[in-house]
Amino acid sequence: MIELRHVYKRFGDLIVLDGVDFEVRQGETVALLGPSGVGKSVLLKHINGLIHPDSGEVWVDGQDVVHLKQRPLARLRSRIGYVFQAGALFDSLSVADNIRLGITDEDCAGDEEYCRNRVALCLDLVNLPPETADKFPSELSGGMRKRVGIARAIAGQPTYLLWDEPTSGLDPVNADIIDSLVEKLDDELGVTSVVVTHDVRGAFRVADRIALLRDGRIRAMGTPSELRASTDPAVQQFLERDLTIPVTH
Ligand SMILES: Nc1ncnc2c1ncn2[C@@H]1O[C@H](COP(=O)(O)OP(=O)(O)OP(=O)(O)O)[C@@H](O)[C@H]1O
Ligand SMILES: [Mg+2]
Known part of the structure; x- marks a missing residue:
């Protein structure tokens, strides 16, 4: 479970979060x-402790993220996959090595064969051909880099997944594939996810619940x-834009 209670965050004079209460069930x-x-x-960055609130509480899996020491925070983070909005790949590493960074379990990370298979499987899940493994991020299109970022986020078989606009910049076919992947991880593996998106249609498709952030608060959920x-x-x-879409839930 993920829970934010009365979270306030400002940058200088800019009040960004103004008392956010937000809960995601297991x-x-x-x-x-x-x-x-x-x-x-x-x-989203509050959930895995990349940003700390000025005040308020953040709980993930029964742990107080704000006050966790370095090691337990690292352990918790290893169970949280994060799909960064801009991909956040390491340009000097091959695609395979970027994805391997997501394999956080020490035994698995040290097992060459496991890693090779896991990289291949994750590439397949995001609809990239196997030969992508040996390429470098600079050789890929924006949409391909995005999918490598997703492959890295799921490589460690996380129990929580934070997706920051996973389908932005993708063509409709690949956006659909990623939406299906979100659904699959949710339904089959019981992953707990937060999906930030501008795609209302995709949100209606994949989400159990939808939250609207406005003026620093959760306006509706x-x-x-x-x-x-x-x-x-x-x-x-x-x-409004998507009111014609039939509700499938
Ligand atoms: N580290 C930071 N330092 C200063 N200001 C920041 C920082 N991170 C975010 N902000 C500001 O906080 C506000 C919210 O940013 P955020 O990236 O969360 O928006 P967003 O809702 O994700 O937008 P988008 O849909 O465009 O990605 C913005 O005004 C941004 O400039
Ligand atoms: Mg954003």
Whole structure:
């Protein structure tokens, strides 16, 4: 379970999070929507302790992320896969080596054959051909780099996955493949996920619940049908573009 309680975060004069309460139950997939610059990535980085709140609490798996010491925090992080918005690959490492960084279990990381197989499997899951393993990030398109970032995030078989705009910059076919992957990890492996996205259609497809971040707070949170039924103009305005999509939940 992931829980943020009364989280406040400002950068200088800019108040980004202004009392965020946010909860993701075990095994659940929550889509986090909101306008650009509202603080979605900042919220996500609180969950694995990359950013600390000015005040408030962050709990993951029963652990107090803000006050965890270095080693237990590293242990917790090794169970949280993070798909960075901009990919965050190491240019000097091959694709295979970038993905291997996601294999955090020491026994697995030291096992050559396991790593080779795991890299191949993760590349396949994100719809990249096996020969991508030997390439370098600079040789790949933006969408391919994005998918390598996703392969790295899932390589360590995490129990939590934080996806920061996993489908942005992908063509519709590959966006669909990634949405299916989010669903599959959620349904078959019971991964608990937060998916930050601008893709309302994708959010309705993959999420058990959807949250809308506005003005530093979670303005609304509920199942896709609950959100669709919301009379809050801010919610309606956000969903308007895709109101014609049938609800599948
Ligand atoms: N480390 C930082 N230092 C200073 N300001 C920051 C920092 N990180 C984020 N911000 C600011 O916080 C605000 C929220 O940023 P954030 O990246 O969370 O937006 P976002 O909702 O993810 O937007 P987008 O949809 O465009 O990715 C922005 O105004 C950004 O400039
Ligand atoms: Mg962002």
